[in-house]
Amino acid sequence: MNSIADPTVVIVPGLRDHVADHWQTLLADKLDRVRTVPPLEHDKLSLTARVAALDAVLGEIDGPVVLVAHSAGCMITVHWAQRPTRPIQGALLATPADLEQPLPEGYPVIEDLERNGWNPIPRGRLPFPSIVAASSNDPLGSHRRIAGMAETWGSRLVDLGDVGHLNPAAGYGYWPQAEELLLELTRAKQVAS
Template sequence: MNEAGTATVVIVPGLRDHVADHWQTHLAGKLRKVRTVPPLEHDKLSREARVAALDGVLADIDGPVILVAHSAGVMITAHWAQRHSREVRAALLATPPDFESPLPDGYPTPDDLRRNGWLPTPRQALPFPSIVAASTNDPLARFYRVAEMARDWGSRLVDIGAAGHLNPAAGYGPWPRAEELIDDLDREEGRS
C-alpha cells in the first residue's frame, strides 16, 4: 500500500464502533496517517451525534482525507456529505446497510432508525470520488439495493463476492482488498 499518498485515512466504523478483530481495526494498525472516529458515550443510535463525531475528527486534520467507512459508517458518511464541505479526497464505502428495509433480529428496527434520524437514506451524489464495495450475500442489504445506492451517490460499484457483511462474524479480520481499493482511489484522484 502506498500509504494513500499524503492523505490521512479516517476510519468510520458502524454502529458497533471499534471491534478488535474487524478489518478496519487491522487496517488502522497498518497505516501511518490514520484516525478513527471514536465511539459515542451517549446517544449511540443518534445519526446527528455520529455525523458530529465524524465532523469533529475531520476538523482536526490538515490536508486531504480518504474516508474508509463500513456498514452504518457508510450512512454516517453520506449524511455528513449532505451538510459539510471539508476537503475529502475520496471514500471507500464498504457494505452499506439498507436501512429502508427491515434488518435481521438484533439490529435497530425501521422505527428506531427513523426516530434517530437515519431515514430517509441520502441519495444525492457525493461530492468526492468513491467506491462502494458490495457483498452478494450481505444479510443487511440485497446487492441490487446497494447497487442503487452506489449509482445515486455517483460511486463506482465493486462486487466483492459472497463476503457476508464483511465483519468478523462473516470471517473477516484482515481484508487486504481494502488497501487495494484505497490505492485505486488515491491513484484515480491523483490523475484528475
C-alpha cells in the first residue's frame, strides 16, 4: 500500500498488545513501511512505560509518521502528544477507551489505572491532524464522551455506528475503513510540529 514518499505507519496497540486477528495487525501486514509498538515485558499497566515505548519506536524512524492507535493506544498517543519529541503527520484514533469510567469485567479498574498514571485523560488540542473513529455502542467508551474528547483534541469525528469496541470480540478482524482513513492522513500535506 505504501509508496516511497509515504510516511511510516506506527501501530499503537491497546492494553492487550498484539493480537493476531486484530484489524491493526491485519492492516500492518498490508503496509510496506510500518512499525508496531512492542509489548512491555514489565510494568504492563504503566502509562509512563507505554509512552516511553512509543517514543522509542518513533526515535528510530526517519521521515514522516502517521500513528494508528486503538483503545488504550489512543490514550497512550494523546498522553505522548503532551510532550511530543518529533513531528507527526497525523493520527487515527480508533474507538478510544474512556479510562476515566468503569470498564467491563476483565479490564483494569479505575484505581489501578489512576495509580499507573492514565488519568486524567488529556483534553488539550493535539499538535497534529487526527481522526477519532467512534462506535455508537462501545462498551469501553460512550459515544457522547468520546465525541467530547475528539472535540477537545481538535480531531475529526467519524461515527462508525454499532461496531462495539472494533475488536475481534466484537466480530472485527479486517476493517477496510482503516485503510481509507489512513489514506486521508497520509495524503495530508502539512506536518504539524
